[in-house]
Amino acid sequence: MMDTAITVNAARRLYWKGRYLQRAQTMLKELVIGYDNVIDRDIDYGRYHYAKLDIEIDYGDAHDFLRQGVYGNHGSSIASMILMARENAIETRNLLDERGFARLNLIHSRILSECGKVVTPSMLEDFIDDISFILGIFSSELGRTKAYNFVRLGQYVERFDLILRLYDGFDYVNSELDAMNTIAKRLNRNYQFSKIFTSDLQRALAIVNGVIDRVIEEKACILEFSEKDVQTQG
Amino acid sequence: MTEPITPELQKFYDIFDGVDQSKVSEFKDFLETNAVNFNLFKEGNFIERSFPFDMIPRIIPKKEFDHLQAGIVQRVRALNAFLNDIYTDQKIVADGIVPKEYIDSATGYLPSFQGIIPPKGIRTHISGIDLVKDTVSGDWVILEDNLRVPSGVSYPLTIRRAFRHTYPEFFEQMNISKIRQYGMQLKDAMDHVNTGGLNVILTPGRYNSAFYEHSYLARITGAVLVSGDDLVVENEVVYLRSYNGERLRVGAIYRRLDDDFLDPKEFDEESLIGVPRLMSAYRAGNVAIMNGIGNGVADDKGIYYFVPEMIRYYLKEEPILANAPTYLPYYEKDRQYVLENIDKLVIKDVAEAGGYGVLFGNRLTPEQREEIIGKIIENPRRFIAQEVIEFYDLPCMLNGGIEPRKADLRAYVIYGEEITVSMGGLTRYAMEEGNYLVNSSQGGGFKDTWVVEL
Numbered sequence: 001m002m003d004t005a006i007t008v009n010a011a012r013r014l015y016w017k018g019r020y021l022q023r024a025q026t027m028l029k030e031l032v033i034g035y036d037n038v039i040d041r042d043i044d045y046g047r048y049h050y051a052k053l054d055i056e057i058d059y060g061d062a063h064d065f066l067r068q069g070v071y072g073n074h075g076s077s078i079a080s081m082i083l084m085a086r087e088n089a090i091e092t093r094n095l096l097d098e099r100g101f102a103r104l105n106l107i108h109s110r111i112l113s114e115c116g117k118v119v120t121p122s123m124l125e126d127f128i129d130d131i132s133f134i135l136g137i138f139s140s141e142l143g144r145t146k147a148y149n150f151v152r153l154g155q156y157v158e159r160f161d162l163i164l165r166l167y168d169g170f171d172y173v174n175s176e177l178d179a180m181n182t183i184a185k186r187l188n189r190n191y192q193f194s195k196i197f198t199s200d201l202q203r204a205l206a207i208v209n210g211v212i213d214r215v216i217e218e219k220a221c222i223l224e225f226s227e228k229d230v231q232t233q234g
Numbered sequence: 235m236t237e238p239i240t241p242e243l244q245k246f247y248d249i250f251d252g253v254d255q256s257k258v259s260e261f262k263d264f265l266e267t268n269a270v271n272f273n274l275f276k277e278g279n280f281i282e283r284s285f286p287f288d289m290i291p292r293i294i295p296k297k298e299f300d301h302l303q304a305g306i307v308q309r310v311r312a313l314n315a316f317l318n319d320i321y322t323d324q325k326i327v328a329d330g331i332v333p334k335e336y337i338d339s340a341t342g343y344l345p346s347f348q349g350i351i352p353p354k355g356i357r358t359h360i361s362g363i364d365l366v367k368d369t370v371s372g373d374w375v376i377l378e379d380n381l382r383v384p385s386g387v388s389y390p391l392t393i394r395r396a397f398r399h400t401y402p403e404f405f406e407q408m409n410i411s412k413i414r415q416y417g418m419q420l421k422d423a424m425d426h427v428n429t430g431g432l433n434v435i436l437t438p439g440r441y442n443s444a445f446y447e448h449s450y451l452a453r454i455t456g457a458v459l460v461s462g463d464d465l466v467v468e469n470e471v472v473y474l475r476s477y478n479g480e481r482l483r484v485g486a487i488y489r490r491l492d493d494d495f496l497d498p499k500e501f502d503e504e505s506l507i508g509v510p511r512l513m514s515a516y517r518a519g520n521v522a523i524m525n526g527i528g529n530g531v532a533d534d535k536g537i538y539y540f541v542p543e544m545i546r547y548y549l550k551e552e553p554i555l556a557n558a559p560t561y562l563p564y565y566e567k568d569r570q571y572v573l574e575n576i577d578k579l580v581i582k583d584v585a586e587a588g589g590y591g592v593l594f595g596n597r598l599t600p601e602q603r604e605e606i607i608g609k610i611i612e613n614p615r616r617f618i619a620q621e622v623i624e625f626y627d628l629p630c631m632l633n634g635g636i637e638p639r640k641a642d643l644r645a646y647v648i649y650g651e652e653i654t655v656s657m658g659g660l661t662r663y664a665m666e667e668g669n670y671l672v673n674s675s676q677g678g679g680f681k682d683t684w685v686v687e688l
Binding site for chain 2: 004005006007008009010011012087090091093094098101102105106109187188189190215216217218
């Protein structure tokens, strides 16, 4: 696939597609682990875990916990993340490998069609495999394109965001930050490398999440109104 | 009446008898999995809907298609000449071939673009010509010329690939013309008129019924898929807003939105999907816009009546393909005929499209009949009337068997360095038996179209 010019809108959608897919994959893994912890260790394990994401969930047992994770009425439910990933993928599907899009579409359909059924860990593992397949497809087919690098950038940011929120993983994030910086620099030669010199979670999150605004220079694209236009508008 | 079985269609059935027919369901799965959609808006709701597909293709013998191709190319040449004439000297009006009233009152006519010559003089870059095959004469008849934003080409292109993967037997054993060069032909046509810069496809966005197609065409041509807010105009030059702050010059825009929405400073000022000042760049000759601005004057249902005369006037040739017999209530003689024979005619509102505003005289209640007669008398220019063409049904796999359905053909034409007709096209069929409206927006389905040489 040839590399093509990327608009501001497409860049944001690719980035967010990467973020939603990464978040869905990570949260699916967290749910599978959480399922065992709810059964074996502490029925409230899921409540504490989601509280780190500022999300309140309520459930009665382990299966119910999975249901809340997949279909719950909150922004980190698997259903809403897949929906958002799909929306971003629809708008950028011309830049993506078709098989990756088709697989994402299948996950979306399955989540919708199985809404009334019991959510099991094996169903979640299927989704994890599917998302790995999608990300694998993108990595093999779009290795040299800007489009893929936006997806990767989104994945990195989301991964770091979740590691910081769920596990306070400052050291890990700092040690891996240059991989993200390299992609950001590849996308925009004006980008300056980010470092986290703080142990404050909110400031660290702001640094990680702010990377995209230094890659996408939206303001530079906005033209000022000429005098003639102002007159026309008036 | 179902079209007689040709040797080419018989060959299809013979092969079909020997293949694994359970794989037919794979097409539906493919279309759904890949969200090959023609979306609908119903009662204010956006409905994602995959385009119903029937696997029995319309098969046109190569010799028959050669004739169609010649007629279609001739028609598109004449229509392009007509547009160039209308937006410059209007000789065809001065010579009394087309009444001036028909030009001035055509909703698609934009007099403010008088005198603007587009790059290379091409205005009908991508045309969709709708035809049916008449059961009485056996001839193909032109129903409509679509010269603004004809959609649908992506569906046969997409399904052809799936068909080849699922049932290679047909492609190994039948000599089926290839259509996959469409993407390259479209790219060449964009390059041909490009004034220097990127090729882009301008989409109204994800909630447009044909968004799948916009995305597909961007993929196969390598053009950048853009929304209105991705483009800016500065000093009468169009630029794409690249994510890294650069502005990249745009040389050709294949727009998939109507004139009214293209530029809020020129047309509908409330349009949020257009590009402010785009028309200033077009007027200055700094960007090619495909299809041309103001093409609606040529595919107006009233102007359709005059196309055979255009062919004679501009090309000095006899039309190869005929129009459906059409009456213009604008002319006294035709109006009398229409009012006296309304029960056996189809009445079309020239301002409508997509199968809307079409009335079959034999299905009107007495009240509806009186109402439409009143409207025709009040505003004859607004309507045309046509004899009902009894066009062929095609066999469709429906309800567990093979059932006949009315079907038309949309042929796709690209006007670049030369005029090329895609060797296939979109066959659209009505979902209900006996229904003459095959439009996608009316819930119809589609078939692939195979041009076959035995």
